[in-house]
Amino acid sequence: MRVLAGFFLVSALLGPLAADGADDAIGRLMHAQGSSDGPAKSLPVAPPRPIPQTVAGPSVGAAPQGPLPIVMSARIGEHQDRTRLVIELSDPVNLRAFALAGPDRVVIDMPEVSWRLGSPPRPSGFGAVKSYRYGQFRAGNSRMVIDLNQPVSVSDALVISPSAGFGYRVVIDLFPTTRPKFDAQAGWPADLKKRESDAERLAALIAAQQAPPAGSGKRIVVLDPGHGGLDSGTIGVNGLMEKDLALAEGLKLARTLRQRGYTVVLTRTNDSFIPLRQRVAIARANKADIFIALHADSNPDPETTGTSIYTLNDGRSDREASALARRENQSDAIAGVDLSGENNPVAPILIGLAQRDTRNKSSEFATNALHNLGQVTDLLARSPHRSASLAVLVAPDVPAVLVELGYLSNNGDAAQMNTDSWRAKVADAIADAVDTQFVRPSPAQVSR
Numbered sequence: 001m002r003v004l005a006g007f008f009l010v011s012a013l014l015g016p017l018a019a020d021g022a023d024d025a026i027g028r029l030m031h032a033q034g035s036s037d038g039p040a041k042s043l044p045v046a047p048p049r050p051i052p053q054t055v056a057g058p059s060v061g062a063a064p065q066g067p068l069p070i071v072m073s074a075r076i077g078e079h080q081d082r083t084r085l086v087i088e089l090s091d092p093v094n095l096r097a098f099a100l101a102g103p104d105r106v107v108i109d110m111p112e113v114s115w116r117l118g119s120p121p122r123p124s125g126f127g128a129v130k131s132y133r134y135g136q137f138r139a140g141n142s143r144m145v146i147d148l149n150q151p152v153s154v155s156d157a158l159v160i161s162p163s164a165g166f167g168y169r170v171v172i173d174l175f176p177t178t179r180p181k182f183d184a185q186a187g188w189p190a191d192l193k194k195r196e197s198d199a200e201r202l203a204a205l206i207a208a209q210q211a212p213p214a215g216s217g218k219r220i221v222v223l224d225p226g227h228g229g230l231d232s233g234t235i236g237v238n239g240l241m242e243k244d245l246a247l248a249e250g251l252k253l254a255r256t257l258r259q260r261g262y263t264v265v266l267t268r269t270n271d272s273f274i275p276l277r278q279r280v281a282i283a284r285a286n287k288a289d290i291f292i293a294l295h296a297d298s299n300p301d302p303e304t305t306g307t308s309i310y311t312l313n314d315g316r317s318d319r320e321a322s323a324l325a326r327r328e329n330q331s332d333a334i335a336g337v338d339l340s341g342e343n344n345p346v347a348p349i350l351i352g353l354a355q356r357d358t359r360n361k362s363s364e365f366a367t368n369a370l371h372n373l374g375q376v377t378d379l380l381a382r383s384p385h386r387s388a389s390l391a392v393l394v395a396p397d398v399p400a401v402l403v404e405l406g407y408l409s410n411n412g413d414a415a416q417m418n419t420d421s422w423r424a425k426v427a428d429a430i431a432d433a434v435d436t437q438f439v440r441p442s443p444a445q446v447s448r
């Protein structure tokens with residue numbers, strides 16, 4: 001069984017809602033409310049029953065048992081008085097919907113499932129749903145995140161037993177509401193919040209246990225392929241997804257560095273979502289000598305091309321760098337991570353903590369890497385060493401850079417980034433910069 005743990009984004013701009021729902025049971029369900037043929041007449045199904053309010057998914061660390069439940073179809077119905085979401089599954093699952101504000105989203109949380117949506121529904125963009133995405137959130141959990149055009153109140157999820165050749169259907173209604181009412185009800189259910197903080201503590205613990213013993217003498221490089229799982233990052237003009245490119249380059253660079261004798265830790269080795277602060281925690285737990293995040297950018301101007309490297313600054317960025325920081329920092333929001341209070345990864349106080357020595361080393365590395373990269377590929381025409389308030393670079397004790405490999409919005413860049421040969425020479429150039437950073441004689445040795 002092929003498990004689709006990937007990410008799928010359906011933009012409101014792609015086209016109108018597929019109008020093929022009228023002849024099947026789900027289609028009738030979509031129109032059951034607010035139409036002349038009510039549910040009793042059009043739907044030969046058992047009466048809906050509320051899903052028990054238990055935590056969706058197994059407890060933290062539990063492995064899924066047996067084959068995963070399959071999501072076979074999903075529909076979004078936009079009506080005058082509500083937006084109705086129907087998800088069809090092979091098995092009944094505990095599924096939980098809740099709203100989050102800033103940005104306004106509805107999160108549908110469930111145990112890990114296999115997504116088999118042949119033709120995902122496309123919202124018109126004029127109803128409550130702006131866009132949505134679905135995929136793996138973390139091991140054992142899947143998630144659908146709906147971006148909202150307007151404040152809504154979320155109904156309890158109702159499950160309808162299989163009938164007429166359909167599996168279990170889960171119905172969730174979104175009713176228009178006022179901003180104050182939305183803000184009052186938005187937020188994480190307390191038990192899910194606890195599950196998330198437990199999962200992060202566990203991840204940090206595992207990262208610390210995997211850290212190489214002190215005194216091994218090997219330099220430690222933490223590589224951070226950007227995005228993943230629910231969060232695809234930028235999608236290229238050729239369909240190449242930033243998360244896939246970042247992972248491919250990360251795995252290649254890891255191989256290169258290991259061959260040169262470095263200890264390499266990757267923040268992810270597959271298509272899974274990792275919160276930004278967890279990436280920082282992995283770097284710190286491993287006492288990394290350098291942290292290298294790998295991304296690719298996009299620009300409204302399709303002619304913009306070239307590689308650039310970002311280091312951390314305190315927010316005094318030009319407009320373009322600020323826009324980039326907004327894009328890269330929103331990964332957690334995209335995946336429905338709790339950003340309240342002290343969990344906010346871009347809290348200014350953290351950025352202020354990054355120490356001068358760390359920042360100097362980061363800048364040195366960026367300079368070396370750009371010098372090498374300039375020999376094998378084009379750099380961004382205007383100053384390729386840039387700075388922005390990037391949440392993933394804030395560790396005070398780990399020199400850190402974020403490489404924007406190129407522009408997925410540019411035909412040439414997107415095409416070459418999709419080749420093994422380009423990825424290999426870029427990995428070599430970055431590895432050379434790591435060598436330069438660590439084998440250069442110290443000032444004391446030079447003066448001797």
Ligand SMILES: [Zn+2]
Binds near residue numbers: 226227234296328
């Ligand atoms: Zn990115």
